[in-house]
Amino acid sequence: MPPLLKIRSERDQMSAIERRIADFILDNAHLLRDYSSQQLASALGISQSSVVKFSQKLGFKGYPDLKYSVGQAVARAGSDPQAAPPAGEPGNGYAQLGERLRHSRQAADDETRVANAQADVERIVALVDGAPKVFVYGLGDDGLYAREFAMRLSLLGMLTVHHADPILMMANLSAVRPGDVLLVFSEFGKLPQLYQLSRQFQDMGGKVVSITRHSANPLRAHADAALVVCAHDPAPSMAQLLYRSALQSLLDFLFVLLCHANPDRHRQLGVNLERIEHLIDT
Structure with missing residues (x-):
């Protein structure tokens, strides 16, 4: 590393x-x-x-x-590595800001790729692909990515359970069976309710996969497997943008791996996309 x-x-x-x-x-x-x-x-x-x-x-x-x-x-x-690369004409703040954002996004993507070892990612792909049900959960901004990824999993023909309400998700724990997987999205991994939900999910025989920043946090420490996102910048606004960008790239890669890991999933994706296109056209 x-x-x-x-x-x-x-x-x-x-x-x-x-x-x-x-x-x-x-x-x-x-x-x-x-x-x-x-x-x-x-x-x-x-x-x-x-x-x-x-x-x-x-x-x-x-x-x-x-x-x-x-x-x-x-x-x-x-x-x-902390400085913005030169770009555009001198004094052209517009071009310089655009180049800095592009450069910083590439650096965050590269660091995130290095931080997630191939063996760890492949293990998570196997867990998700073989799960009878996949539960997906996130709050706030994390919930937006959780919802979008849950939809993608559904397009692959996976039985997916998604909630943005902790009470509703807790109620659905009664449906958890051994081998089910819970994907928990939490940037900082420190919310107590997420940790409680994860522990109860594990107590019922399920496996928990955390998606957080690459930092020490309770959610990541107690998860069965973890995906981590690297996004660092002195400016808080830039750091938040980099986190979202690197997270999206990581999820895109995970989705592609799931498509290639199981030909039946890939075929089901094509069927579902065709159904959606037909629904829109009519």
């Missing part, structure tokens, strides 16, 4: 001092080559041993190993 992605993904589990080191590296990755462990420690007002221990906790032999790995990642990116 790329070093900056690893730091981001583990940040929420770090101590206060470790988070200070992590934030400095993430914000100044392109400058890290100029810092020794002592200089980094002095800049943050911490001990040099804290920097060394931080590096080793991430799986590196020491700080030089971490610095080299970050330097390689920055070199591959071609520039400061």
Whole structure:
């Protein structure tokens, strides 16, 4: 896993001092080559041993190993990963903003792809494809993606149960059977009702798949399998857009994998799309 992605993904589990080191590296990755462990420690007002221990906790032999790995990642990116790439004519804010959004979306998609190991994604595809019923749940903005993905699963001929109301979804737990799958959409994975719903679903023999940000959270920690989304930007508005974009790309890929995993699903999709087209035309 790329070093900056690893730091981001583990940040929420770090101590206060470790988070200070992590934030400095993430914000100044392109400058890290100029810092020794002592200089980094002095800049943050911490001990040099804290920097060394931080590096080793991430799986590196020491700080030089971490610095080299970050330097390689920055070199591959071609520039400061936090900066917007130049685009268009000087002073052309319209073109620059458009290019920054495009570049940031591509970076979020790439990080999300790396963060979801092929074996993990294929296991989730197998769980969903073999499930007698697939329950899909999300609240707020997450509910919009949950509803759209539930519709796609229905087009593949899957028996899908979708609710945006926690009480209605809880009532449907009586229909859960061993082998059923619950897809829970939650950006931050910290809502207590989602955790309660997931635990009860598991108690009835079902499997839970969480879809959250690539961060430590209760929902992801207790799920049977997890899909994670990487979307980072200093501007909150941009970070939210990147999350939605990367999430949609991840769901699109999952849908394509489901189509190819089972020829009968692919055939059923064609039948259902033809029925819908006929309904619209008439």
